[in-house]
Amino acid sequence: MQQRRALSYDQKHLSKEAYMSKGTQTREMILARAAQLFNQRGYFGSSLSDIMQETGLEKGGIYNHFASKEQLALEAFDYAVELHQQRIQSFLAGKKHAIERLQAILAYFQGILEDPILTGGCPILNTAIESDDAHPALRDRAQAAMERLRDTIVRIITRGIERQELRPEIDADACATLFLALSEGALMLSKLYQDPTHMQRAVNYLTRYIEVELRKEPANS
Amino acid sequence: MQQRRALSYDQKHLSKEAYMSKGTQTREMILARAAQLFNQRGYFGSSLSDIMQETGLEKGGIYNHFASKEQLALEAFDYAVELHQQRIQSFLAGKKHAIERLQAILAYFQGILEDPILTGGCPILNTAIESDDAHPALRDRAQAAMERLRDTIVRIITRGIERQELRPEIDADACATLFLALSEGALMLSKLYQDPTHMQRAVNYLTRYIEVELRKEPANS
Amino acid sequence: MQQRRALSYDQKHLSKEAYMSKGTQTREMILARAAQLFNQRGYFGSSLSDIMQETGLEKGGIYNHFASKEQLALEAFDYAVELHQQRIQSFLAGKKHAIERLQAILAYFQGILEDPILTGGCPILNTAIESDDAHPALRDRAQAAMERLRDTIVRIITRGIERQELRPEIDADACATLFLALSEGALMLSKLYQDPTHMQRAVNYLTRYIEVELRKEPANS
Amino acid sequence: MQQRRALSYDQKHLSKEAYMSKGTQTREMILARAAQLFNQRGYFGSSLSDIMQETGLEKGGIYNHFASKEQLALEAFDYAVELHQQRIQSFLAGKKHAIERLQAILAYFQGILEDPILTGGCPILNTAIESDDAHPALRDRAQAAMERLRDTIVRIITRGIERQELRPEIDADACATLFLALSEGALMLSKLYQDPTHMQRAVNYLTRYIEVELRKEPANS
DNA sequence: ACCTGCGGGACCGCCCGTTCGT
DNA sequence: ACGAACGGGCGGTCCCGCAGGT
Numbered sequence: 001m002q003q004r005r006a007l008s009y010d011q012k013h014l015s016k017e018a019y020m021s022k023g024t025q026t027r028e029m030i031l032a033r034a035a036q037l038f039n040q041r042g043y044f045g046s047s048l049s050d051i052m053q054e055t056g057l058e059k060g061g062i063y064n065h066f067a068s069k070e071q072l073a074l075e076a077f078d079y080a081v082e083l084h085q086q087r088i089q090s091f092l093a094g095k096k097h098a099i100e101r102l103q104a105i106l107a108y109f110q111g112i113l114e115d116p117i118l119t120g121g122c123p124i125l126n127t128a129i130e131s132d133d134a135h136p137a138l139r140d141r142a143q144a145a146m147e148r149l150r151d152t153i154v155r156i157i158t159r160g161i162e163r164q165e166l167r168p169e170i171d172a173d174a175c176a177t178l179f180l181a182l183s184e185g186a187l188m189l190s191k192l193y194q195d196p197t198h199m200q201r202a203v204n205y206l207t208r209y210i211e212v213e214l215r216k217e218p219a220n221s
Numbered sequence: 222m223q224q225r226r227a228l229s230y231d232q233k234h235l236s237k238e239a240y241m242s243k244g245t246q247t248r249e250m251i252l253a254r255a256a257q258l259f260n261q262r263g264y265f266g267s268s269l270s271d272i273m274q275e276t277g278l279e280k281g282g283i284y285n286h287f288a289s290k291e292q293l294a295l296e297a298f299d300y301a302v303e304l305h306q307q308r309i310q311s312f313l314a315g316k317k318h319a320i321e322r323l324q325a326i327l328a329y330f331q332g333i334l335e336d337p338i339l340t341g342g343c344p345i346l347n348t349a350i351e352s353d354d355a356h357p358a359l360r361d362r363a364q365a366a367m368e369r370l371r372d373t374i375v376r377i378i379t380r381g382i383e384r385q386e387l388r389p390e391i392d393a394d395a396c397a398t399l400f401l402a403l404s405e406g407a408l409m410l411s412k413l414y415q416d417p418t419h420m421q422r423a424v425n426y427l428t429r430y431i432e433v434e435l436r437k438e439p440a441n442s
Numbered sequence: 443m444q445q446r447r448a449l450s451y452d453q454k455h456l457s458k459e460a461y462m463s464k465g466t467q468t469r470e471m472i473l474a475r476a477a478q479l480f481n482q483r484g485y486f487g488s489s490l491s492d493i494m495q496e497t498g499l500e501k502g503g504i505y506n507h508f509a510s511k512e513q514l515a516l517e518a519f520d521y522a523v524e525l526h527q528q529r530i531q532s533f534l535a536g537k538k539h540a541i542e543r544l545q546a547i548l549a550y551f552q553g554i555l556e557d558p559i560l561t562g563g564c565p566i567l568n569t570a571i572e573s574d575d576a577h578p579a580l581r582d583r584a585q586a587a588m589e590r591l592r593d594t595i596v597r598i599i600t601r602g603i604e605r606q607e608l609r610p611e612i613d614a615d616a617c618a619t620l621f622l623a624l625s626e627g628a629l630m631l632s633k634l635y636q637d638p639t640h641m642q643r644a645v646n647y648l649t650r651y652i653e654v655e656l657r658k659e660p661a662n663s
Numbered sequence: 664m665q666q667r668r669a670l671s672y673d674q675k676h677l678s679k680e681a682y683m684s685k686g687t688q689t690r691e692m693i694l695a696r697a698a699q700l701f702n703q704r705g706y707f708g709s710s711l712s713d714i715m716q717e718t719g720l721e722k723g724g725i726y727n728h729f730a731s732k733e734q735l736a737l738e739a740f741d742y743a744v745e746l747h748q749q750r751i752q753s754f755l756a757g758k759k760h761a762i763e764r765l766q767a768i769l770a771y772f773q774g775i776l777e778d779p780i781l782t783g784g785c786p787i788l789n790t791a792i793e794s795d796d797a798h799p800a801l802r803d804r805a806q807a808a809m810e811r812l813r814d815t816i817v818r819i820i821t822r823g824i825e826r827q828e829l830r831p832e833i834d835a836d837a838c839a840t841l842f843l844a845l846s847e848g849a850l851m852l853s854k855l856y857q858d859p860t861h862m863q864r865a866v867n868y869l870t871r872y873i874e875v876e877l878r879k880e881p882a883n884s
Numbered sequence: 885a886c887c888t889g890c891g892g893g894a895c896c897g898c899c900c901g902t903t904c905g906t
Numbered sequence: 907a908c909g910a911a912c913g914g915g916c917g918g919t920c921c922c923g924c925a926g927g928t
Contacts, residue, residue, distance in 0.1 A: 026886080026887090040354040040355065041265075041354065041355045042263070042265060042351055042355065044262075044263060044265035044266040045265040045351070045355050047919080047920065047921085048920075048921060048922085049919080049920080049921095057887075057888090058887070058888050058889065059888090059889085059921080059922075059923095060886095060887060060888055060889065060890095060922095060923085060924085061886080061887050061888070063921090063922070063923075063924095064885090064886065064887065065886095068921080068922080069920095069921065069922090119354070120353075120354050121350075121353070121354075125350065125409065126350055128409055128412070128413040129342075129346065129347055129350040129351070129409060130263055130266070130350070130351060132341075132342070132412045132413055133261040133262065133340070133341050133342075133412075134261065134262045134263065134266050135266075139413065142413060143413055143414060146410070146413055146414075173422075174422045174425075174426070177407065177410065177418075177419045177422045177423065178403070178422070178423070178426055180406065180410060181402075181403050181406030181407040181409070181410055181419060181422075181423055182399070182402050182403045182406055183406070184406040184409060184410075185401065185402030185403055185404070185405040185406025185407075185409070186398065186402040186406070188346065188349055188350060188402070188405060188406070189367070189398065189401060189402055189405075191349070191353045192349040192353055192360065192363060192364055192367055193364060193367075197398075198398045198402060201394075201395045201398045201399070201402075202398065202399070202402055204395075205395070205399055242909095243906095243909095243910070244909065244910060247910075247911090268895080268896065268897085269896075269897055269898085270895075270896080270897095278911075278912090279911070279912050279913055279914090280897085280898075280899090280912090280913080280914090281898095281899080281900085281910090281911060281912055281913065281914090282910070282911045282912065282913095283911095284897090284898065284899070285909080285910060285911065286910090288898095289897075289898080290896095290897060290898090463889090464889090464890075464925095464926090465889065465890060468890075468891085482796040482797065483707075483796065483797045484705070484707060484793055484797065486704075486705060486707035486708040487707040487793070487797050487798075489915080489916065489917085490916075490917055490918085491915075491916080491917095499891075499892090500891070500892050500893055500894095501892090501893080501917085501918075501919090502890090502891060502892055502893065502894095502919085502920085503890070503891045503892070503893095504891095505917095505918070505919075506889080506890060506891065507890090509918095510917080510918075511916095511917060511918090561796070562795075562796050563792075563795070563796075567792065567851065568792055570851055570854070570855040571784075571788065571789055571792040571793070571851060572705055572708070572792070572793060574783075574784070574854045574855055575703040575704065575782070575783050575784075575854075576703065576704045576705065576708050577708075581855065584855060585855055585856060588852070588855055588856075615864075616864045616867075616868070619849065619852065619860075619861045619864045619865065620845070620864070620865070620868055622848065622852060623844075623845050623848030623849040623851070623852055623861060623864075623865055624841070624844050624845045624848055625848070626848040626851060626852075627843065627844030627845055627846070627847040627848025627849075627851070628840065628844040628848075630788065630791055630792060630844070630847060630848070631809070631840065631843060631844055631847075633791070633795045633796075634791040634795055634802065634805060634806055634809055635806060635809075639840075640840045640844060643836075643837045643840045643841070643844075644840065644841070644844055646837075647837070647841055689907085710899080710900070710901085711900075711901060711902090712899075712900080720907075720908090721907065721908050721909065722901085722902080722903095722908085722909080723903090723904085723907060723908050723909065723910095724907045724908065725907095726901090726902070726903080727907065727908095731901080731902080732900095732901060732902090885928100886927105886928090887926105887927090887928085888925105888926085888927080888928095889924100889925095889926090889927105890923105890924090890925085890926100891922105891923090891924090891925105892921105892922085892923080892924105893920100893921100893922095894919105894920080894921090894922105895918100895919085895920070895921100896917105896918080896919065896920075897916105897917100897918090897919100898915105898916075898917090898918105899914105899915090899916070899917105900913100900914085900915070900916075901912105901913100901914100901915100902911105902912080902913095903910100903911085903912080904909100904910090904911090904912100905908105905909095905910085905911105906907105906908085906909090906910100
């Protein structure tokens with residue numbers, strides 16, 4: 001019965017995606033469920049038993065696909081990040097102007113709270129906090145993922161400057177830090193208080209910031 | 222021998238602080254060490270064995286003072302928060318002007334990274350992230366601690382407005398969110414990257430923000 | 443070993459000896475050993491370590507089959523009772539006359555001491571005494587088992603009266619109490635003194651009682 | 664508060680009994696409470712913490728008076744037996760005739776159920792069952808106590824025969840076994856079923872038995 | 885090829901019975 | 907008589923291999 005759920009899980013993707021062998025399907029399903037679990041309860045807070053229950057598989061079934069809990073955690077983290085990356089891309093899709101693209105980033109952050117792909121908040125933030133002093137392998141992963149996100153923002157800004165959509169004097173790195181830190185921080189606050197207000201304030205603030213501090217004013221003004 | 226370490230730990234406080242029975246000393250020592258451990262490895266990532274090793278006590282010795290790991294965690298969190306609260310107070314001590322006081326808050330956040338009382342970063346942030354979907358009791362504690370911190374900032378701002386040190390149109394709540402979210406977020410980034418730059422940027426940004434957006438300009442300007 | 447497959451093919455068709463997977467065999471083995479242990483040392487007097495030693499399994503192996511010590515105890519008790527029930531049935535087998543059947547019951551009780559299936563005496567008695575004020579779940583089990591035994595005796599008597607093998611004025615319930623209480627009490631005495639004499643006396647007494655008080659005299663005498 | 668109860672416990676005896684130092688009072692109090700506990704939960708089922716709670720003392724306080732849990736158990740058993748022995752004596756007091764004395768024994772057994780000095784049933788029975796295969800020291804104690812009880816009955820019967828109150832052909836030992844086994848067995852049944860009926864039946868049966876089988880008929884009948 | 889289920893064994897948090905300094 | 911500390915054992919769970927069967 002649990003297995004049925006597992007099977008049906010990915011079969012809906014069959015039409016639009018490449019063929020997946022049963023094994024690969026199971027593997028993906030495990031990753032999806034584990035990513036969810038780890039994102040809510042953390043790496044140390046999730047046991048293999050929890051994952052068994054979540055996936056409907058026996059231990060052996062999981063171990064068939066992943067050599068260890070750690071390996072699973074690493075891949076599940078990648079999976080979660082990939083999901084979020086796709087979400088960002090879908091927000092950015094079709095938006096050319098740097099202002100629009102920065103707004104899309106804000107929308108993405110707000111979406112983590114209001115329309116989450118993975119409940120439990122931002123996997124990079126969660127993993128960063130849990131792993132920084134405790135799990136180097138995971139921390140490196142989190143660092144790389146964060147860097148990718150940061151780089152996305154930096155690129156939007158530098159290209160925006162090149163295209164003369166943003167002011168030339170902007171420090172792209174500092175600006176990316178502002179966006180990232182404020183968004184992640186506000187996400188944390190809103191999750192802690194279970195109140196979206198804080199996230200909303202951060203988005204409001206950054207939206208204004210984009211307009212007032214980043215947008216290049218028309219030359220004739 | 223291990224016990225001796227425990228004894229010596231708090232005895233240096235005896236001269237200046239209230240008398241502590243041996244039991245209470247040990248209790249405090251356990252809290253201090255456990256707070257450190259939990260702050261680095263998290264609640265689920267720290268085992269009683271780790272705490273035994275850190276304290277030099279046997280299990281029974283710890284259990285004498287705390288009914289469960291959870292109870293210990295709760296009290297250790299309070300201990301850590303209290304330590305940080307005292308730090309904030311020491312930063313605020315003698316500073317009357319709202320601008321100065323807000324700068325002290327920034328200095329406090331920067332100190333978490335550069336001159337930590339407890340290695341492992343901000344206990345409220347760490348605990349908030351770990352507990353929000355996994356441990357309600359801890360989350361409530363973290364929420365209360367965060368609220369206290371937030372309230373400190375809000376009060377500084379509202380009193381600053383009253384004293385006409387800050388602009389009257391400031392939204393104190395929104396402003397506190399900005400300070401908290403940006404500082405905690407930057408702290409996370411700096412810890413993740415093991416690079417104080419991000420924290421520094423947040424402090425720079427907020428320092429400028431204080432001057433430009435909050436400080437009430439002299440009437441004659 | 444290679445033959446196992448051939449064997450197992452037929453084993454599912456075997457009507458009299460149900461096929462037992464390796465897991466089920468282990469489970470039964472644990473039950474048998476645990477039943478023995480509990481019967482000698484009691485529930486609180488037996489530790490999981492004892493059971494590990496007795497079964498030669500590690501904790502994980504035991505825990506695979508039983509969710510807790512309590513669950514194991516409950517099932518082990520049922521196992522022990524079932525064993526004794528079968529023993530009673532084998533004593534009763536082929537005996538039609540109520541007198542014979544009551545004598546079989548006595549033989550069964552004497553057998554507990556002299557030819558035990560499970561050393562440690564009567565599991566119902568042992569469990570009744572240990573659990574009555576301390577372990578309701580176990581007590582309920584013991585009560586049900588005792589009731590089954592009592593019912594066996596009551597039925598023998600009532601059917602004996604119906605068949606005019608026993609006197610019509612007999613109070614079957616009171617008589618069953620006499621049999622049970624005296625037998626269990628004598629069993630306790632003989633185990634305490636490590637001397638079968640007391641059991642023997644009870645059997646002698648009840649044997650005479652059957653003849654003198656229960657047996658219906660021929661009409662022509 | 665607990666301590667207050669402990670203190671007051673024996674002070675009412677001070678007037679009529681030999682002087683008891685505070686230490687001795689405490690010791691007696693521990694014995695009384697422990698005897699109660701062991702009688703209900705058994706030796707292995709009672710922990711020192713239970714005893715602490717029951718007595719209101721700390722561990723050190725208990726260990727001041729008893730070298731080990733085992734030693735306490737042994738003495739608590741003796742205490743319980745002594746209490747029961749006194750009860751028997753009070754039932755026998757003033758009764759000279761063997762018939763009366765045997766009836767007193769039955770009344771004593773019935774009293775265990777209906778007006779217990781120690782809840783949890785007969786300590787000898789309880790201890791016999793728990794210790795027979797598990798705790799030789801306790802079993803020896805139980806055996807001795809049972810023997811004392813048995814001897815009381817045997818003596819009543821032999822003296823009754825000597826005094827021509829009972830029939831000369833009675834086997835006193837067998838008769839004592841009958842009384843003991845039936846009473847203890849019925850006690851077990853009544854406790855298991857939480858229904859005094861079984862005990863009542865045993866008493867009824869033995870009362871009749873005394874009249875019909877033991878009482879010496881007047882010579883002229 | 886994939887999954888099940890059994891078993892291992894280390895370790896978990898907790899509590900035991902015990903000792904001893906105060 | 908207390909209360910701190912011990913140290914090992916409690917019941918239970920962890921993560922992990924591996925044999926077996928479909």
